[in-house]
Amino acid sequence: MAVVPLQRKPLTFAERTYLPQIAAGLWTTLRHLVKPAETLQYPEQRPAIPPGYRGAPTLVRDPNGREKCVSCQLCEFVCPPKAIRISPGAVPEGSGRDHVEKGPLAFDIDMLRCIYCGLCEEVCPEEAIFLQNQYSMSGVTRAEMVNHKDKLLEMGGTLPDRHFKWDRKKAAEEAGGAHH
Amino acid sequence: MDVFLNLPVLVQVALKGLAVICVMFPIAGACSMAERKVSAWIQSRPGPNRTILPVFRWVPVVGPFLQKLGAFQLAADGLKFLFKEEIVPGQVNRLYFILAPVIAMIPALSTVTFVPFGASIDHAGRVFPLMLANVDVGLLAVFAVASLGIYSIILAGWASNSKYPFLGAMRASAQLVSYELSLTLSVLPVFLWINAPGTAGTMSLAKAVEFQSQAGFWGGAWFIITMPVSALVFIIALFAETNRQPFDMPESESDLVGGFHTEYGAFKWALFFVAEYSNMIVGSGVFVLLFLGGWNPIPWVSLATLAGWLGIAGHPVLVGAISILIFIGKILAMLFFFMWVRWTVPRFRYDQVMEIGWKKLLPLAIANLVVYAIGIALIQK
Numbered sequence A: 001m002a003v004v005p006l007q008r009k010p011l012t013f014a015e016r017t018y019l020p021q022i023a024a025g026l027w028t029t030l031r032h033l034v035k036p037a038e039t040l041q042y043p044e045q046r047p048a049i050p051p052g053y054r055g056a057p058t059l060v061r062d063p064n065g066r067e068k069c070v071s072c073q074l075c076e077f078v079c080p081p082k083a084i085r086i087s088p089g090a091v092p093e094g095s096g097r098d099h100v101e102k103g104p105l106a107f108d109i110d111m112l113r114c115i116y117c118g119l120c121e122e123v124c125p126e127e128a129i130f131l132q133n134q135y136s137m138s139g140v141t142r143a144e145m146v147n148h149k150d151k152l153l154e155m156g157g158t159l160p161d162r163h164f165k166w167d168r169k170k171a172a173e174e175a176g177g178a179h180h
Numbered sequence B: 001m002d003v004f005l006n007l008p009v010l011v012q013v014a015l016k017g018l019a020v021i022c023v024m025f026p027i028a029g030a031c032s033m034a035e036r037k038v039s040a041w042i043q044s045r046p047g048p049n050r051t052i053l054p055v056f057r058w059v060p061v062v063g064p065f066l067q068k069l070g071a072f073q074l075a076a077d078g079l080k081f082l083f084k085e086e087i088v089p090g091q092v093n094r095l096y097f098i099l100a101p102v103i104a105m106i107p108a109l110s111t112v113t114f115v116p117f118g119a120s121i122d123h124a125g126r127v128f129p130l131m132l133a134n135v136d137v138g139l140l141a142v143f144a145v146a147s148l149g150i151y152s153i154i155l156a157g158w159a160s161n162s163k164y165p166f167l168g169a170m171r172a173s174a175q176l177v178s179y180e181l182s183l184t185l186s187v188l189p190v191f192l193w194i195n196a197p198g199t200a201g202t203m204s205l206a207k208a209v210e211f212q213s214q215a216g217f218w219g220g221a222w223f224i225i226t227m228p229v230s231a232l233v234f235i236i237a238l239f240a241e242t243n244r245q246p247f248d249m250p251e252s253e254s255d256l257v258g259g260f261h262t263e264y265g266a267f268k269w270a271l272f273f274v275a276e277y278s279n280m281i282v283g284s285g286v287f288v289l290l291f292l293g294g295w296n297p298i299p300w301v302s303l304a305t306l307a308g309w310l311g312i313a314g315h316p317v318l319v320g321a322i323s324i325l326i327f328i329g330k331i332l333a334m335l336f337f338f339m340w341v342r343w344t345v346p347r348f349r350y351d352q353v354m355e356i357g358w359k360k361l362l363p364l365a366i367a368n369l370v371v372y373a374i375g376i377a378l379i380q381k
């Protein structure tokens, strides 16, 4: 490799007195002094959460108001710190979810373990789990820091569906094809 | 006034001392809050603005304003220092350890007495300064007593019996000794000029102000205009003497933890703090008196002229109050400048501090003195 000797200019007299630099610095800080503060007064003012933010994982419902999770447990297996615990079970009769076979009886995410990696969201075949914009979790006991299914569904709400997988499958079935 | 002068001398002295303490402690506290606020504003932050006494929450405009200004934070910090546990580490030399902050207070509080903080005009039209101890050696006394401050730092560093305070103390002593020379040399031209041959010699700070309030172009010019190099050397040396950034070698947190006060906590630490701010205030006061015209409002307009304009020349009390306000205003501006520089300029390295002190500032001060001595000799014959 070629060696490029760097020419360092000797400091001028003005630079060696430091004074012009100090004056310039004082001017810079003076401008900041009169500028309004950048600070967000946190509990009163909240930051705007950008799209794609990875907050706490939540369970969502589809636009028909049905739970989406089919309890395949992929997220449980992929979760690196093993924060998710799912107890699968049959979907109860008349719950409006007859199109699927299974659903979670219990779905717990331990927020003391979760590392907000987003792998659960990435792996979910049903797009049922999303890391949304909740960033402020608190509790006074360990048990309080575990989000149960109700809480997860409440936090998740309904997200617009991009695929309507089950509607399309139903339409295809009604049109006569076994597979779509 | 007469009632006061008729009291026994000891009572007078005690009252004056009490006055100094009652004035300097809150001012130093306010300075620490101002420091936090200025640093916050310079860094585009609001600074401490949350603490509030519940009572004040119901006061409409004033309460929130004081809260924003951090006034209650100041009180809370002061109280905290009073009630904190006084920890004396096991390895220290107890007597000297406790003595050091006490000694720090001595120069900090006693130099104030030599600084005239205002002037008034009596009915005969004579201007007389307002000060606690009107001694003719003025500036010399300030320098002499202020240089005692170094003993407290050395004592603190030595008694702490641990390496960072010790290093801090060593640096402090080296630094203060080097910059004291330039500090003293830089003010000599001023007093050469004041003490023209044939007049009574004086080192009084009030005389220096009197000199800047004369009539005419050269009479009314402040010394910062006629002696800019002196003022520059003085202010740089002052920064070093008061251990302020960029010369805060003795405490530089990043390499010495806390410097000489590493082992101190609670009220003993607060005493060092108050001492530092008092030194800053006195230093600013001396600079204002020597170079910024003291209690004269603007260059070429003396206090007497201003009083004439306002039509209050016959009221000694009013004139006195105005002069004190002007003087305090200038000191506050100086203090702001100190803080402004602190949050702008990074700390010098220790060898740079020594190089600036001995190789640059001292020759500059000597050259300045020689030039002015010759010039003054030619003018005053």
Ligand code: SF4
Pocket: A057, A075, A078, A079, A080, A081, A082, A083, A084, A109, A113, A114, A115, A116, A117, A118, A119, A120, A121, A131
């Ligand atoms: S975000 Fe990561 S750590 Fe948290 S539950 Fe999902 S997979 Fe587990």
Ligand code: SF4
Pocket: A068, A069, A070, A071, A072, A073, A074, A075, A076, A086, A123, A124, A125, A126, A127, A128, A129
């Ligand atoms: S959230 Fe998704 S990945 Fe996890 S069990 Fe339910 S359907 Fe499967």
